[in-house]
Amino acid sequence: AQTVTQSQPEMSVQEAETVTLSCTYDTSENNYYLFWYKQPPSRQMILVIRQEAYKQQNATENRFSVNFQKAAKSFSLKISDSQLGDTAMYFCALPPSGNTPLVFGKGTRLSVIA
Amino acid sequence: DGGITQSPKYLFRKEGQNVTLSCEQNLNHDAMYWYRQDPGQGLRLIYYSQIVNDFQKGDIAEGYSVSREKKESFPLTVTSAQKNPTAFYLCASSMAWQPQHFGDGTRLSIL
Numbered sequence: 767a768q769t770v771t772q773s774q775p776e777m778s779v780q781e782a783e784t785v786t787l788s789c790t791y792d793t794s795e796n797n798y799y800l801f802w803y804k805q806p807p808s809r810q811m812i813l814v815i816r817q818e819a820y821k822q823q824n825a826t827e828n829r830f831s832v833n834f835q836k837a838a839k840s841f842s843l844k845i846s847d848s849q850l851g852d853t854a855m856y857f858c859a860l861p862p863s864g865n866t867p868l869v870f871g872k873g874t875r876l877s878v879i880a
Numbered sequence: 881d882g883g884i885t886q887s888p889k890y891l892f893r894k895e896g897q898n899v900t901l902s903c904e905q906n907l908n909h910d911a912m913y914w915y916r917q918d919p920g921q922g923l924r925l926i927y928y929s930q931i932v933n934d935f936q937k938g939d940i941a942e943g944y945s946v947s948r949e950k951k952e953s954f955p956l957t958v959t960s961a962q963k964n965p966t967a968f969y970l971c972a973s974s975m976a977w978q979p980q981h982f983g984d985g986t987r988l989s990i991l
Contacts, residue, residue, distance in 0.1 A: 787922035801979050809917075809968060857922065864976040865911035865930045867938065872922045 767860045768793045772871035777850045780879055786833075787843045787874045789833070789858030795819075799861055800834070800841045806854040814856070817841065848878045882907045885970050886983035892991045893958065893965060901956045901986045903971035912954035912982065913972045916940060923970065929954055958988065966990050 769792045779785035791800070802814040817825045817834045825832050829849075833842045847850055855875050859868040884905045893899045905912065911930045914924040925938030929948040943962025948954050954973075968987050969979045972980040 774955050799977055799979075809985050810971060811972070811980075813979045815982075816979055859979075861977060865915055865974060867925050868980055870923050875920075 768795075768860055768869045770860050770871040771871050772858055772874050774792075774874045775872070776877070778873045778877040780847075780848060781848055783848055784844060784846045785848055785876065786875065787845075787856050787858075789841045789843070789867075789871055791839050791841060791858070791860050791869075792840070793860060794851075794861070797865065798863075800832075801859045802832070802843045803857045803859060803870075804851075804852075804854045805857065806851070809827055811857075815843065826866050829857045845876075850878050850880060852876065884971060884973055884981055884983035886969075886986050888986060889898070891986055891988045894987060895959045895990050898957055898959050899988070901952070901958070901971075901988070903954045903956065903983060904952055905954075905973045906952060907973055907981060907983070908977075909952070909973035911974050911976075912948070913968045913974075914938075914944075914946065914954070914956045915972065917968045917985075918971060920943055926969075928955065960963050 772791045799818045800817045804812045804814045815825050815830050816825045829846045831844045855873045857873045858871040887902045913928040914926040924940050926944050927946040929935035945957045970985045971983045974980040
């Protein structure tokens with residue numbers, strides 16, 4: 767069975783600094799996707815970034831980037847130039863296959879401090 | 881604009897009452913999902929449906945029921961058998977291998 771582990775329940779970062787959130791996973795699939803979602807205090811679930819396992823290049827979306835290490839089954843999220851609006855819960859997620867439900871990690875609560 | 885609409889935003893349930901949470905999507909997605917989120921916790925899967933007229937139980941299906949009569953709609957009923965229904969409920973939809981799109985959620989409380 768697929769599993770997703772986020773080992774940092776809470777983190778904090780100073781505004782304008784860089785922070786990295788960790789995620790490790792386990793899957794027997796060779797081709798798959800990985801996602802990071804953000805849940806701000808409004809509780810909306812917002813897709814931050816996605817990575818396709820067959821692509822060696824790490825995904826980047828503006829200030830958000832990932833460090834994807836397939837062999838190590840690691841998928842960390844780096845937030846550069848942190849902003850107050852980045853304060854949120856961040857969830858790492860993995861779809862077991864096709865249209866089966868995502869397997870979510872337990873989340874990391876990130877606080878950006880002015 | 882395409883998206884997922886959940887209603888109502890806030891819902892109150894009396895003792896012994898069944899309540900239904902609505903979830904509608906116009907994204908033409910095949911799959912739909914219901915999650916429960918307790919304060920400070922992650923998402924737990926209640927039910928999901930990959931095609932019309934078919935659905936599967938998730939990790940915490942007891943006390944809940946669903947239907948999928950139309951592709952666009954996946955309502956969730958919280959029955960009186962669910963003894964601790966106070967939570968935030970999120971509906972999502974997706975196509976195969978694509979990220980799930982989420983609604984804005986419904987907050988259910990007990991009167």
